[in-house]
Amino acid sequence: MSDFNKDEYLNDLPDMDDLSGQAAPAAASAASAASAASADSAAAAAGATQEGAAQPAAAQSQENGDSAAADGADKAGAADGKADDTLTPLGQAKKEAAEYLEALQRERAEFINFRNRAQKEQERFRQHGIIDVLTALLPALDDIDRIREHSEMDDSFKAVANKIDKAFEKFGVEKFGEKGEDFDPTKHDAILHKPDPNAEKETVDTVVEAGYRIGDRVIRAARVVVASPQN
Template identity: 70%
Template sequence: MAEFNKDDYLKDLPDPDDARDTAASSAPADTPADAAAAKQSAPSDESAKTSAPSSAESAQTSAPSDEGAGAANAATEGETSGKTDAAGKDSDNTLTPLGQAKKEAADYLEALQRERAEFINYRNRAKKEQERFRQHGIIDVLTALLPALDDIDRIRANSEMDDSFKAVAAKIDKAFEKFGVEKFGEAGEDFDPTKHDAILHKPDASAEKETVDTVVEAGYRIGDRVIRAARVVVSSPQN
């Protein structure tokens, strides 16, 4: 067996630089097709930016807006109301002819009762307005005739009236009584400031309270409404 010689072994080994050159020369060169494929497979920075949405845009797209939410709610309510109407129509369609007739009769009765109530209210208001207008007319006529009525009272108090004049005066009094006009004010009654207009207070030693001594002009009223207070002279206690 031959003896191992290190120097001879090292001489026989190939040079590393020569091995690299040989490998490079022996490796197949990249063809144009391979380069294009590699370029297509590697995404560029611009395509990456285009294809990758930003976090803000994705968040804005994924988050529903208030208008969208409102529209969705409106659509849901419309759908619900549509279902309700459809259910009502279906229930009407399921009624028998007799049931449908009863339902229509009930609807007509309800409408008739409502119209009747409105008519009754209108009739009551119309009656009140007519009564008020009637009363205003009577007041206007009475106010215009007050001077003549006062003259008739003075004639009655201070002179004798013939039968014809008495008949005319009585007819006038009855006409006003027919329309609810009441004449008030007499001597000797208690003084009431709500219906008496005191034009003079006369001290009287015998008077214990204020009383009507003389009626100058009679008062007139319709119901509780005083048209004119009686103008009187009042007897008052001296104290």
């Protein structure tokens, strides 16, 4: 789902009801008619009265006409202000739809974050389960390695040992520790340092117990005898 921009969506909405938009011209026309009628009445009254009273009557009539026109203009202005705050039914529906869509996208983003957290938690629990099983089987795995190194296996026992190794590989468990590789204190546990005149740097001379890791996490360091330079 693409990102939804509520402001751009609402820019296309009509600003007021069509009927409300027509209210201002109608009110202005009514105000003009009222002003004209008041002016005519004032003129007729001025003609019927004496000359001395004509000017005050006309002035009063003109004042009344101006007051009526002002009232009409105020009403028209109020109608305009009210119309500015009123949307058409279609505009109101589009506005509500935009608000619902915006809320839906927020809920969708929260759900995606929750799903990602749940997947990470599930993977972490799965890894802990593998580590628990591996730790429980380490003594048996060490015995299998000793049998491989110091005696010959029959075919059936060798097949079982290979199945166990492949099962752990399937779950991401890696076995490490080989004779002749450089000594690395982050993955090797040196139980003995043996001086060697031929050694130019510290190397693994004997693997007592193999190491195991999952990814970058070392479950158990390889226990080794290290050949060190004599100096």
